[in-house]
Amino acid sequence: MIKAENISKWFDGQRILYDINATFETGKTNLIIGQSGSGKTVFMKCLIGLLQPEEGQILYDGRAIRNMNNDERRLLRTEIGMLFQGSALFDNETVLGNVMFPLKMFSPLSHAGQLERAQFCIDRVGLTNANNKYPSEISGGMQKRVAIARAIALNPKYLFCDEPNSGLDPKTSILIDELLSDITHEYGMTTIINTHDMNSVLGIGENIVFINKGHCDWIGNDKNIFRSKSHSLNDFVFASKLFQEVKLVLEREADYKAQ
Amino acid sequence: MIVSSIKTFGKYCMFLTQVFRTPDKWRVFFSNLLFEINKLGVDSIPLVLIISLFIGAVICIQMTLNIVSPLIPSYSTGLATREILLLEFSSTMMCLILAGKVGSNIASEIGTMRVTEQIDAMDIMGINSANYIVMPKIMGFILFVPVLCVFSMFFGLVGGWFIAEFTSMLTVENYIFGIQSFFNEWYVWYGIIKTVVFAFLITSIAAFYGYYVKGGALEVGKASTNAVVSSSILILLADVILTKLLLE
Ligand SMILES: Nc1ncnc2c1ncn2[C@@H]1O[C@H](COP(=O)(O)OP(=O)(O)O)[C@@H](O)[C@H]1O
Ligand SMILES: [Mg+2]
Numbered sequence: 001m002i003k004a005e006n007i008s009k010w011f012d013g014q015r016i017l018y019d020i021n022a023t024f025e026t027g028k029t030n031l032i033i034g035q036s037g038s039g040k041t042v043f044m045k046c047l048i049g050l051l052q053p054e055e056g057q058i059l060y061d062g063r064a065i066r067n068m069n070n071d072e073r074r075l076l077r078t079e080i081g082m083l084f085q086g087s088a089l090f091d092n093e094t095v096l097g098n099v100m101f102p103l104k105m106f107s108p109l110s111h112a113g114q115l116e117r118a119q120f121c122i123d124r125v126g127l128t129n130a131n132n133k134y135p136s137e138i139s140g141g142m143q144k145r146v147a148i149a150r151a152i153a154l155n156p157k158y159l160f161c162d163e164p165n166s167g168l169d170p171k172t173s174i175l176i177d178e179l180l181s182d183i184t185h186e187y188g189m190t191t192i193i194n195t196h197d198m199n200s201v202l203g204i205g206e207n208i209v210f211i212n213k214g215h216c217d218w219i220g221n222d223k224n225i226f227r228s229k230s231h232s233l234n235d236f237v238f239a240s241k242l243f244q245e246v247k248l249v250l251e252r253e254a255d256y257k258a259q
Numbered sequence: 260m261i262v263s264s265i266k267t268f269g270k271y272c273m274f275l276t277q278v279f280r281t282p283d284k285w286r287v288f289f290s291n292l293l294f295e296i297n298k299l300g301v302d303s304i305p306l307v308l309i310i311s312l313f314i315g316a317v318i319c320i321q322m323t324l325n326i327v328s329p330l331i332p333s334y335s336t337g338l339a340t341r342e343i344l345l346l347e348f349s350s351t352m353m354c355l356i357l358a359g360k361v362g363s364n365i366a367s368e369i370g371t372m373r374v375t376e377q378i379d380a381m382d383i384m385g386i387n388s389a390n391y392i393v394m395p396k397i398m399g400f401i402l403f404v405p406v407l408c409v410f411s412m413f414f415g416l417v418g419g420w421f422i423a424e425f426t427s428m429l430t431v432e433n434y435i436f437g438i439q440s441f442f443n444e445w446y447v448w449y450g451i452i453k454t455v456v457f458a459f460l461i462t463s464i465a466a467f468y469g470y471y472v473k474g475g476a477l478e479v480g481k482a483s484t485n486a487v488v489s490s491s492i493l494i495l496l497a498d499v500i501l502t503k504l505l506l507e
Contacts, residue, residue: 050379077385088376102384105283154384 001026002158002190006056007046009039016042017053020216022209027188029181029204033195034211035236040194041085041162043211047192048080048160049073060158078106081151083161085194087143089135089150095122096131099149106154121149125179141172145179152183159184159191170199177204198243201225210236226250274467277389278397291395292402299361299396299462300403304410306360307353311344311411314352315418318343323428336429337437340419342446349411350450351498354457357407358490362465365396366486369469370479378470393466397459404458405451412450449505456501457494464490 002024009017016039024030032040045051047058049065058065060076068076089098099121103114122131125145135143144164151159164180165173181204184191195201201208205222212232220228225237226246238247282288322336369392372378381388416438423434468486472478 045379048383050382074385077383080383082380082383084376084380086375088380090377090380091371091375104287105384105386 001061002047002192003059004043004047004056005059007043007053007058008055009042009046009051009053011042015214017046017214018216019056020211020214022216022219024190024192024209025207026190027185028191028206029184030190030192030207030209031195031201031205032192032209032211033201033205033236036196038211039214040196040211044160044162044192044194048082049076078102078154079157081154081156081159083144083147083151083159083164085162085166087135087140087147089143089146091135094132094134095127095138095146098135098146099153102150102153118149118153121153122146124152124183125149140167141169141176144168144176148176148179148183152187155187157189159189161191161193163194163196165195165197165200173197173199174203180204198237198240201237212236270471271464271467274389274470275463277387278393278463278466280387280390280394282390282394283386287391288395291391292399295395295399296403299364299400300407303357303360303407306356307407307411308414310353310356311349311414312418312421314348315340315344315415316422317418318348318415319419319422319434320428323422333429333433334437334440337419337423337434338440339437340434341416341438341442344412344415345446345450349408349415350453350457351494353408353411354404354454354461354494355491357404358457358461358494359487361400362461362487362490363483365462365465366469366483367479369393369466370472370482371476373470373472374475374479389470393463393470396466397462400462401455401458404454408451408454409447412447452505453498453501456497460493460497461490464493 004020004022004024007017007020008015020043022032032043034040042051046053049058063072063076065073065076090101093101096118099118100114103109103117107114107117109117119131125148127142127145127149130138130142130146135146138146148164151161159180161180165176168176177200180191180193183189193200193204202222202225205225208218208220208222208225209216210218210220210230210233218228218230218233225233227250228234228237238244319336319340322339326335326339369378372392378388378392381391419438420431420434423429423431465483465486468482468489469479472482
């Protein structure tokens with residue numbers, strides 16, 4: 001379980017995050033949703049410790065990052081896997097090289113054991129015949145899969161994903177979402193996913209934190225997101241034509257029940 | 260202006276303390292080191308070779324044309340060509356040229372890694388990214404650059420020999436005699452010491468600019484230009500200081 005308490009963050013005197021409180025549960029896919037530019041990435045980087053929030057603290061299963069010494073922080077880092085928005089694969093390494101990378105640096109396994117583990121992760125994310133290709137030679141969806149394989153190589157307890165399906169077609173997005181959800185439940189990880197995609201929200205939104213212009217405006221899940229009273233959330237959710245239709249149906253349903 | 264330069268210098272020093280740490284895994288470090296020696300050093304050989312041949316030839320022509328006094332012995336053409344190559348060209352000029360090639364290569368590569376979050380990805384894994392990425396580059400280039408320097412000296416002299424052999428400006432005997440006379444071995448060491456210092460400046464400054472890029476592709480381009488400009492200026496400055504220290 002990861003807990004964020006009263007997180008505030010400034011950049012050059014400009015406030016980006018306002019006093020955010022949130023809890024992300026173990027064994028669930030936790031979503032951080034919000035418009036582009038609302039501060040999701042900054043919040044996630046604060047959670048991981050890539051950025052230092054000026055106020056508030058982050059607790060990993062009760063351990064505050066701020067109070068950790070360097071060794072404890074390094075140890076924590078090996079328990080974290082992260083999927084970056086642009087995949088952040090190493091250009092000069094092959095697919096196998098990318099997945100091998102964290103193993104090569106941190107795994108106590110023998111070389112053969114590391115190869116086996118890397119191959120297991122590559123198979124797990126459903127990549128075939130791509131081991132010797134370079135990141136520039138494979139599609140965006142495959143890059144995401146490689147990034148997931150790399151992120152789970154060391155069997156992390158915590159998995160962070162920044163917009164895992166940005167730039168992917170809807171079908172591939174759903175496949176990636178399902179993969180993340182499966183992995184999370186299979187290994188009991190604490191998974192946190194940044195997204196602005198309503199398909200993901202409805203597909204894997206077991207616990208949802210909505211951020212609007214740096215404020216945490218709503219916390220809930222995919223079951224109650226359509227029945228929220230928050231204006232900003234409704235603006236976000238019902239922005240597209242499709243969901244406006246949904247809204248009409250929901251309103252009609254409510255009227256019908258009221259009668 | 261002065262304050263910001265001092266700040267930048269401080270940040271550069273902090274960066275270097277990040278870079279020069281014990282590597283997480285020595286085996287990985289050595290394999291990266293070999294890779295960088297190959298990429299930054301060995302791949303620069305053709306460039307160094309071509310430039311040295313031509314400049315050697317041009318210096319030889321210039322010396323022949325300009326030393327026409329009957330008072331000066333005819334072997335002085337070879338002598339002057341050799342001294343120019345050993346003292347300045349094969350160290351300073353070659354490093355200025357390599358600052359363009361190697362410096363921009365390093366700055367743009369590391370800058371791209373920064374803006375595509377590859378560096379963040381390493382940091383997240385708990386790897387000291389500055390050490391992992393930059394140290395092999397600095398060490399690799401420093402280790403190989405003496406070879407480039409000696410190469411450049413040799414092929415510069417070969418360039419002059421071509422002029423002696425294939426034109427009627429001077430005779431081969433004269434040239435060979437010239438490049439052998441009054442030889443001071445220290446000048447070779449002086450050239451090598453300078454190139455090592457310059458190599459450190461080129462690689463560390465380029466890495467510094469690349470590592471702290473913020474933004475996107477445009478900023479990466481700017482960082483690589485800035486890296487080349489700054490390292491060129493610092494090479495010239497270091498040249499003055501080293502010459503004063505080493506030749507007096
Ligand atoms: N390193 C930074 N320096 C200054 N401002 C930043 C930095 N990173 C992000 N911001 C600002 O923070 C705001 C939120 O950005 P971000 O978290 O990337 O949004 P998103 O929700 O799309 O991920 C933006 O207005 C952005 O300009
Ligand atoms: Mg973002």
